Amino acid sequence: MNAPAIELGNVYVRIGDRNTLCDVDLTVEAGEFVAVLGPNGAGKTTLLKAILGLLPIAEGRISAFGRPPGDNETRVAYLPQRRSFEAGLRIRGIDLVRLGLDGHRWGFPLPFFDRRTAGGRASWKRICDVIEQVGATAYAERPIGEMSGGEQQRLLIAQALVHRPSLLLLDEPLDSLDLPNQAAVAALIDDVRRENNITVLLVAHDVNPILPYLDRVIYMAGGHAVSGSPEDVISSETLSRLYDTPIEVLRAADGRLVVVGHPEPPAVHSDRHGHAH
Amino acid sequence: MLTDEPRLSWDLLADVRHLFDFPFMVNAMRAGTIVAVLAGLIGWFMVTRRQSFAGHTLAIIGFPGAAGATLLGVGVHYGYFTFCVAGAIVIALVPRAAESSFGEESAVIGTVQTVALGSGFLFVTLYHGNLNGLNALLFGSYLGIAASQVVVLLVVAALAVGFIAIIGRPLLFASLDPGVARSSGVPVTLLSVAFLVVLGLAAAEASQITGALLVFALLVLPAATAQLVTTRPAASIALSIGFALAVTWLGLGIAYYTPFPIGFWVTTLAFVGYVFASSGRLVARAVRR
Numbered sequence: 001m002n003a004p005a006i007e008l009g010n011v012y013v014r015i016g017d018r019n020t021l022c023d024v025d026l027t028v029e030a031g032e033f034v035a036v037l038g039p040n041g042a043g044k045t046t047l048l049k050a051i052l053g054l055l056p057i058a059e060g061r062i063s064a065f066g067r068p069p070g071d072n073e074t075r076v077a078y079l080p081q082r083r084s085f086e087a088g089l090r091i092r093g094i095d096l097v098r099l100g101l102d103g104h105r106w107g108f109p110l111p112f113f114d115r116r117t118a119g120g121r122a123s124w125k126r127i128c129d130v131i132e133q134v135g136a137t138a139y140a141e142r143p144i145g146e147m148s149g150g151e152q153q154r155l156l157i158a159q160a161l162v163h164r165p166s167l168l169l170l171d172e173p174l175d176s177l178d179l180p181n182q183a184a185v186a187a188l189i190d191d192v193r194r195e196n197n198i199t200v201l202l203v204a205h206d207v208n209p210i211l212p213y214l215d216r217v218i219y220m221a222g223g224h225a226v227s228g229s230p231e232d233v234i235s236s237e238t239l240s241r242l243y244d245t246p247i248e249v250l251r252a253a254d255g256r257l258v259v260v261g262h263p264e265p266p267a268v269h270s271d272r273h274g275h276a277h
Numbered sequence: 278m279l280t281d282e283p284r285l286s287w288d289l290l291a292d293v294r295h296l297f298d299f300p301f302m303v304n305a306m307r308a309g310t311i312v313a314v315l316a317g318l319i320g321w322f323m324v325t326r327r328q329s330f331a332g333h334t335l336a337i338i339g340f341p342g343a344a345g346a347t348l349l350g351v352g353v354h355y356g357y358f359t360f361c362v363a364g365a366i367v368i369a370l371v372p373r374a375a376e377s378s379f380g381e382e383s384a385v386i387g388t389v390q391t392v393a394l395g396s397g398f399l400f401v402t403l404y405h406g407n408l409n410g411l412n413a414l415l416f417g418s419y420l421g422i423a424a425s426q427v428v429v430l431l432v433v434a435a436l437a438v439g440f441i442a443i444i445g446r447p448l449l450f451a452s453l454d455p456g457v458a459r460s461s462g463v464p465v466t467l468l469s470v471a472f473l474v475v476l477g478l479a480a481a482e483a484s485q486i487t488g489a490l491l492v493f494a495l496l497v498l499p500a501a502t503a504q505l506v507t508t509r510p511a512a513s514i515a516l517s518i519g520f521a522l523a524v525t526w527l528g529l530g531i532a533y534y535t536p537f538p539i540g541f542w543v544t545t546l547a548f549v550g551y552v553f554a555s556s557g558r559l560v561a562r563a564v565r566r
Binding site: 052054076078079080085086089090091092095096099100102103104105106107108109110111141142143159160 | 327442444445446447449450453454456457458459461462463504505508510511512513
């Protein structure tokens with residue numbers, strides 16, 4: 001019997017004197033594509049960091065593939081919220097991807113010997129393969145600072161994938177991308193998850209670009225979380241209960257979801273999505 | 278003693294040989310070589326980490342250290358090292374609101390820099406205003422580097438270079454991508470403190486050749502030039518060290534045969550190299566289009 005990819009039981013995380021996670025209970029099965037939704041400050045990033053073991057939990061228990069958070073045996077890859085690289089940064093994309101493979105190791109590689117040892121050649125092959133997989137081969141040798149947001153995001157995904165993770169945690173990877181790129185990167189994430197059997201937990205501002213691929217949705221508000229299928233969770237009834245205020249979810253003719261009556265800046269909206277299809 | 282000013286002949290080889298006629302020049306060449314290797318390497322990481330302002334401040338903190346050491350009658354280099362390393366620790370301990378917010382840090386660093394310059398000036402005045410000494414501390418000098426000072430420079434530089442060789446890869450990871458590096462188990466905060474201390478050592482060494490105000494000639498310019506030429510990290514670091522060596526050797530050579538100070542020559546050569554590299558890149562880009 002395989003352990004679930006992620007299991008949280010009655011988890012509380014306190015930052016200062018505030019509960020940023022409050023009695024969170026959820027299970028994610030291996031291989032699922034899960035979206036974490038909710039307004040700013042709802043605890044989405046805190047949830048990812050708690051799973052990574054970067055934040056201490058005050059109460060409850062967390063496990064990833066049956067192991068405690070931060071355990072090296074669990075192969076977890078993390079894409080933090082939008083990092084933009086300065087235009088002047090003169091580091092090639094391929095070098096950034098390589099750091100995902102061995103950047104945590106002490107010492108430094110000598111370029112001359114690097115390509116002449118079996119281990120070095122295997123590393124470069126893995127790096128080239130994963131860059132090919134995200135479709136970034138054409139520009140991987142260019143300085144990262146000169147790339148567009150979409151190109152940078154693909155290489156960051158390659159960096160996360162390069163050490164063959166079994167769990168991928170992405171914090172708003174679609175933010176600040178234009179609409180065609182949002183759709184393309186969402187499709188790419190779904191592809192790599194199916195090909196490599198990876199569990200994906202993706203924090204999103206807008207559910208619509210990833211809606212076709214989702215197995216499950218975690219909706220967060222004020223540190224509380226509700227999880228279930230997209231249809232069950234993104235419904236007038238569930239969201240009204242979560243926010244304790246009347247909320248209406250509308251479904252457009254093409255299947256896009258619109259949330260109306262959000263107490264805070266809308267977490268799911270499709271107005272900026274109007275001419276995507 | 279010099280009987281007359283050294284003059285350039287048409288025999289370049291002889292001119293180069295004459296550079297080593299006097300022990301003070303031999304010591305200057307040795308010290309310059311050690312400092313250039315260290316500054317080229319540490320400067321590359323400093324430029325990549327966008328910590329030039331911190332590097333400059335550390336050099337300026339060295340100025341009151343050196344002036345204070347003169348006042349107390351101990352070796353100038355002890356003053357540089359003590360103050361630069363202490364300054365690095367202070368800057369590292371300044372609490373930051375967030376990982377990415379450098380605004381607060383800049384204000385604190387600027388404050389420290391001003392106080393350092395002011396107290397350095399006080400120490401120089403207390404020493405009864407030897408104006409030549411002040412110039413050397415601020416704008417560099419290659420005269421009077423003792424053999425014992427060269428040994429200290431070598432030992433410190435060897436330790437710093439060895440340390441960077443060990444932490445090189447995780448340091449680059451933490452510099453480019455602190456969030457991901459931390460989640461892959463890189464001790465980001467510890468590395469950042471360690472790097473500032475090493476940067477303090479490099480600034481202290483470079484100050485002894487270029488003076489406190491002109492350290493960027495060896496810390497920033499070679500690294501920035503190298504990064505314009507290539508984007509491969511290893512090649513870029515090697516070039517950075519190469520440029521630092523070239524400007525130091527050329528600067529020392531020219532300063533020996535001219536009445537003008539070393540700080541000016543090293544700075545100007547490094548600047549010319551940078552201008553060449555950036556215009557070369559612009560031309561290459563225009564040709565490609």
